[in-house]
Every structure is written in structure tokens, then in C-alpha cells.
Amino acid sequence: FKMVDSLVNTKANAKRIANIENCFGSSGQPLAAHGRVLVGEGVLTKMCRKKQKPRQFFLFNDILVYGNILINKKKYNKQHIIPLEEVKLDNLGDDGTGLKNGWLVRTPTKSFAVYAATATEKTEWMAHINKCVEDVIRKTGKYPTKEHAAVWVPDAEAGYCMHCRKTQFTMLNRRHHCRKCGAVVCGPCSNRKFLLPAQANKPLRVCLTCYDSLSRASILESATGGMIREQKIVEKSTGQDSSGDEDSDDDDETGGKRLDDGTGNGLSKDMTDMTFNEKPTFYGDMMAEAKSPEAELASEATESLAPPVDAVPATTTAEICADPSRASQTEDATPVPAENDVVDPMATGEPHSGGH
Template identity: 55%
Template sequence: MVDRLVNSEANARRINLVEQAFGTSGQSLVQTGRVLVGEGVLTKMCRKGTKPRQFFLFNDVLVYGNIVIAKKKYNKQHIIPLEDVTLTPVDDEGNLRNGWQIKSPFKSFTVYAATATEKTEWMAHINKCVQDLLTKRGKAKSDMEDSPVWVPDKQATHCMHCKKSEFTVLNRRHHCRKCGMVACSNCTSKKWLFPQQSSKPLRICLTCYDQLANAPNAEQEKAAQAPAGQNYDSDSSDDEDDDVPNDAENSDQPTFYENKNHGATKT
């Protein structure tokens, strides 16, 4: 089991190698009781299409990043606490197969495995880590709302809110940070503070703004909104627009260490 790997030299060595691969751009991953459960390449749906990303599953967090040199160097490190993660299977559609959504209050997105077997393995291991973590901490999942899974840019040639505005080089796409739809600037002219996503107020569509503004607790939240006329934050999504070249494909089978006799008792 995972607990058998906690104090193993193999586990410490693996975590150290992950830290080195991210370099100074990444956060320290060494923490008491932390175990690297598995790793592998998954295809992540980004706003401009699908891109391979390196994922590392620990017993308390999910870490992923852009691949600069396969199995050697990564950047754009993202760390998602597992205790608030939920998984939702995604139906196959065309070439997009073996997918599921990873949802949390901090970030939500869709990933695809190379095979159905790998999808099953990834989902089973993530769910097991989440359940074990909640049990160990004696907690239930929080009631915080999950951040939205963004609609990819290519799926919207016109504003999904007004249905009229056509996107061009000058008329940019923007994503609502509450529902994830692609909308024009006019239809995302409001913003709201989502502390779990950012310390600054973020763009939302007019429909979501009306829902939030009319909610019972709206008066408490209005103080957190940005003043009129303030410039909006960039409509990027961390690694979504990063086009760092890489030579990775999600063809290598993932490695889950508690199932292997790599310096630990085989289970």
C-alpha cells in the first residue's frame, strides 16, 4: 500500500527527481508523509486544443506541467489539492477518447489517456488517493463550488452569450470564470471575486453576474468586486496558451509505484 512507501528511499529519490525536473520555477514537493503514487503523460484539453502534459499523482496533491524535454524537464507547474477533487467520465467523441474531467474549486479541466485501461487506472488511483486522504484527515469534501471546465476556443466562432458577436483577431474570446463559456468582451464586462481561483476579481458573463448579484449573500461579496473602469486581467488560463515545444506523446504507459516492487514492498 501507499503507506509502505512513505519512508522509503525510493520514494524520496523519486520526489527529488520531480523537483529537479521542474527546476527553480517549481515549488518544493518534499513534505512529511507525502508519497509519489504514480506518473505519466496525459493529453490535456487546453483553450487552443489538446496538448500533452506530464502528471504526477501524490497521495495528497496532483501536480502537472508542460513538457520541455520528455522525462527530463518541465515548467508551468500546477499543484491541485486532492481533498477537493472529483472526477467525471467523458464520452468518446471522434479522436477524443478515454477522457475524464478533473474538477476542483481551484481548477477544472479535461484529460485523455492513450487507452481505456490507462483511463481506468488513472481514475481508480486518483479516487483512491482522494478517499484515503479524506478518511485520514477525518474530513468530508468541502461545499465549495468547482471552477468551470472551459469550452475550447475552437468550439465557438461566435459569442455563446449574445449569439451575435463573431470572433476575429480584434474581437477576442473571453471565458466566464463561473460557467466556462466563451463570450465576447461586451458579454463579459462584469467581474467577480472567486478566492479559490484568484486573489483578483475575474471575468464572468452577464448571466452569471446577475445570478451572483441577486444571490442572498451578494451584499457581502459586492465589496470584493473591482471598481468600475478597472482594467481586466488577462484572459489566459495559466498553461493554456503556452506553446513550449515538446516531444511527448501520451503513448508511454503510466507508472503507479505502489503496484511495483521499486524499493518497497510489493502489494
């Protein structure tokens, strides 16, 4: 993955990472680390518990970071950091209901679906993530994670309990999610808890079917002399935890208060009002193309026209967070070539934007 390695220890990469940290502020964790490179960034639509919502994603060569968008390109919160050796991607076909260009991001603690604006952007995102995952595993010698958390069924896709098929969800009969299989179930059908070490250090709500299955597996493992992975079984759930309690980034902008009228609050099928009209940026591609013979020749031919990289203000999230005023300066700072001159866009040092 030479194109990414070329960005290690560069000032441009360090500045991008520092500015992302600034966007998250004190609510986020430090992202700068030895050998870490920002590979790409952009907005993806994440399928949350109640509906799909835009989330800002940052792909590094060793982690995947995403967060809620408070002010686009300026302020984010609820930062999530996922080690890439834990990530597995699964393609999602178009379901015919308006949800297109999606795939599953599976991790041991949480799995979810995301959607890109176009098929091209989906292909680019998946290719870059998979390449980074392969590179991390190859370089570190770590084994890819085999067990992943279930993808939660969205609230709006279940008007009735998926276990008993009888209980209709209302303001009184609230929805709950089984942390093992992801099904939407009623309270009586999920009044058991079981310790799932990969997801949390405390017992989590599971449906009766998964509880029975997990209990049998634990007893069998104990009988054969193996280590009991689920070390503690809690017979009764307190009934206090709801589907949203352990899914912090899915809370609506109401201070985390859960507003549920029993209908699932509707699941918008119109993706246009949930995504931002911008394309993802992949910095590694810039390095790969800049090193090609064609790019080098074009760079030499236009050297007198192309300003230094640092002289061109960038408009990506990674560059604009610390100084939002730079966004309006970009067009004015870009040099205008002579009428008959041909300028290779790579010679300007601008990163490649996907989705063309």
C-alpha cells in the first residue's frame, strides 16, 4: 500500500489529523499516532435504530472513525473509533425501496449498514477500507476478528414483536433489541440477560431464543472442560434498558431522550434529504497518481503554473476545521492557466475526490 505509506510523517497528513481532532474537540479521543495516515474522508448515511442519518467518516490506515455532524466540516461529536483488524464488510444489494449503494460494517461490538450517494462512491469506499484492513493484518500479523455483533433491525421494520409475533408496539409496549441476533422484540420476550464479552463487560438484553442457545452452549462448554466464555448469566432483566441506551450515536437531537410513539418514528426512504451534496476525498489516490510517469511529466511541464501545495487552501474537512474562513478563499487562490495551456489536476497537489 505504497501510496498510503508515502504520506507517513508528512506535514500535510499531520495537519489533517490535527484539524480532525479539533473538529471533535474535547469530546473526542486523540487521533495522532506514529505511522497513522488519513486515507479518506466523507459523509455516509448510517442506518440507525429509528432512521438513517448522515455521519462523517474518516478512514485511516489502521482505524475507522465516525461521528455525528453538528456543523458540517466544522464540528462533530459522539466519536467512534474502530480498529480495522476488527472490521469486515459485506455488500448490500439494492432492496428496491430507495435504499441503494449500501454495505454492512461488521465489528465485534457493533455492526451497522451505511449507504453512499452513488455506486461509484460505494465502490471506492469499500475498496479503500478493504485494502486498509488487508494492510493492517499483513503488517501487524494480527488475526482478523471472526465474531461480529448482529446488525440491528430498524424499529420501523417491526410493528410487532419478531419473537412472539403477537405483541404490537405502542407507547406502552416499547421496542427492545436482542443484542445477540438484532431482532426487535417486546419486553416479555427479552427479559433475560447474558454476558457477551465482545460487546460489553456487563450482561446485555437478549431474546429468549438466544438466551436458551447461549445457555446450552455455555453448559456444554463447561461440561467438556473448556473455558466458559460467558461467565455470568443473569436470569431476569430489570426492564430498564431500551434499544437506544447502548447506541449513543443513534440518539435524536433531544439530549438523548427517547421519543417513541410506537410507530418507529417512520423510516424515510428518500436518501436525498439525508446526505450531503459532496464527494468523498481519498488522499492515497493522490499519491499513487502523483508518482506515475505521466503525472511526473505533466508536473514538470506545468511547474511554472502550479503553486506550492501549501499555497493552495484545501476545502476538505481535514483542512478547514481549524480555519473555516479558508473555504471561501480556495477558488481565489487557485492559479488560472493561460488559454492554450493544459494543466494536469494532479500537479496542483489537490486530493482526488471520488464519485466522478
